Amino acid sequence: MDYQVNYINPDIKLSNYSGKLFKTEAAFNDHLLVWLISGETKIIQADESFVFGPGSTFLIPRNQLAAIINIPKDGLPHKAVAMHLTAKRLREFYDRQNAKIKTAIPKIFSFHKHPLLESCLASLIPYFDMQENFPENIASLKITEAISILRNIDADIDDVLASFEEPDKIDLTAFMEKNFMFNMPLEKFGYLTGRSLTTFKRDFHKAFNSTPQRWLTKKRLELAHYQLNEKNKKPVEIYYETGFENLSHFSFAFKKQFGYSPTELQKINKNS
Structure with missing residues (x-):
């Protein structure tokens, strides 16, 4: 099978793709935090494009139109850990914070080989081999850890993660x-x-x-x-x-x- 996805939780997955390339076009319902283990990911938006290689960590905000192309490279599959930061989990997190939120234009955030994020996401890999169900309380802790690290890395991340508004009627x-x-x-x-x-x-x-x-x-x-x-x-x-x-x-x-x-x-x- 060229494309394989393993879940340890509905919001945490490990994808492994070994074909020529895998393309999807999406505007995700959730913010998506990705750690790329091997291969290459190209993200094409209307205004700009991004290319991410092994070790890259990036955040795709929700409702952002993009073409996402995953490509195996250097004899290795395209392998990545992805974490969905859902509105439900983010609301629960920010209910406990005193964050000051500004209006912001969502953008793709890149955290190139950041050790804290890489360590957080790499720690999930052993759980994908578990036969039994992954405990929800541990998944919640891991996602909370990731959100906390993102806030520590980038002071502007709250303006995106803590915004729960639906799209307004636009031109x-x-x-x-x-x-x-x-x-x-x-x-x-x-x-x-x-x-x-x-x-x-x-x-x-x-x-x-x-x-x-x-x-x-x-x-x-x-x-x-x-x-x-x-x-x-x-x-x-x-x-x-x-x-x-x-x-x-x-x-x-x-x-x-x-x-x-x-x-x-x-x-x-x-x-x-």
């Missing part, structure tokens, strides 16, 4: 123009723009005079065409960065839109 046009390349369910796009699915579809048609599916496909193909034509990238490099699930679906949609395949466009550019 749909600006949001979609910025995030169209992420292959999200329409319900998730609606939630992130502060709308129900029905309201999202209605407002979308008003803004773009099109259905979301047609508009998204067209925008993604236009971006892919630009990457191929202007940046000289290969189809295999860009299909997952432009919101397509696999190379064959991308090639089919591309040819239907432009009348030639991505490979044919490459040959045209090479000859000219």
